[in-house]
Amino acid sequence: MLRIALTGCVIIASFLTAATPSVAADNSPDVVYVPTPNDVVAKMLQMAKVKKTDLVYDLGCGDGRIVVTAARKFGAKGVGFDINPQRLKESNENIKKYNVGKLVKVENKNIFDLDLSKASVITLYLLPKLNVRLIPQIEKMKPGSRIVSHNYDMEGIKPTETVQFKSREDNITHTIYLWTVPLERETSE
Ligand SMILES: C[S@@+](CC[C@H](N)C(=O)[O-])C[C@H]1O[C@@H](n2cnc3c(N)ncnc32)[C@H](O)[C@@H]1O
Numbered sequence: 355m356l357r358i359a360l361t362g363c364v365i366i367a368s369f370l371t372a373a374t375p376s377v378a379a380d381n382s383p384d385v386v387y388v389p390t391p392n393d394v395v396a397k398m399l400q401m402a403k404v405k406k407t408d409l410v411y412d413l414g415c416g417d418g419r420i421v422v423t424a425a426r427k428f429g430a431k432g433v434g435f436d437i438n439p440q441r442l443k444e445s446n447e448n449i450k451k452y453n454v455g456k457l458v459k460v461e462n463k464n465i466f467d468l469d470l471s472k473a474s475v476i477t478l479y480l481l482p483k484l485n486v487r488l489i490p491q492i493e494k495m496k497p498g499s500r501i502v503s504h505n506y507d508m509e510g511i512k513p514t515e516t517v518q519f520k521s522r523e524d525n526i527t528h529t530i531y532l533w534t535v536p537l538e539r540e541t542s543e
Pocket residue numbers: 382383384385386387388389390412413414415416417419420435436437438441463464465466478479480504
């Protein structure tokens with residue numbers, strides 16, 4: 355089911371990115387909403403070694419599950435960014451439901467306009483092209499900052515770790531990529 359949804363996500367998003375090569379002028383999302391299964395979220399945060407002193411940014415936060423989980427499991431601060439008001443509403447409901455308002459907030463901002471330098475962990479579930487477009491922003495982050503991406507790589511950048519994780523929620527094997535700042539370029543050999 356999710357595989358079908360994700361395939362649809364890629365097709366629709368490819369259309370969107372093809373139709374809007376840069377940031378959408380009307381501020382519409384660059385990729386449709388598909389939530390990361392909760393056990394994949396937990397694995398992503400574990401791979402990024404999230405701890406209490408981290409500031410986690412989820413770029414395109416959906417219902418806020420990643421930043422909410424980082425606060426609940428590890429006591430980390432988090433900010434989720436999205437440009438879909440419905441997603442921000444759902445995020446705020448989850449922040450309230452899990453009582454993490456002291457640690458987590460969400461903001462209505464386009465991810466390509468963000469200064470990422472204060473964050474120590476970035477989480478992504480976007481598309482390969484969008485990950486690549488984020489490289490100039492990621493390169494301004496502090497050394498030792500970690501980036502984790504669900505399913506999609508960042509062409510030209512060597513991952514610190516790649517894990518295949520089978521979710522018990524959807525029975526699908528998900529790829530999770532971890533990169534560490536400073537980013538390491540792949541060599542062409
Ligand atoms: C595939 S969903 C991932 C949601 C969440 N991170 C997760 O893993 O469960 C991508 C999200 O990115 C948001 N989004 C897409 N383009 C965006 C942009 N340019 N700026 C901010 N949010 C964006 C969408 O609204 C959607 O909620």
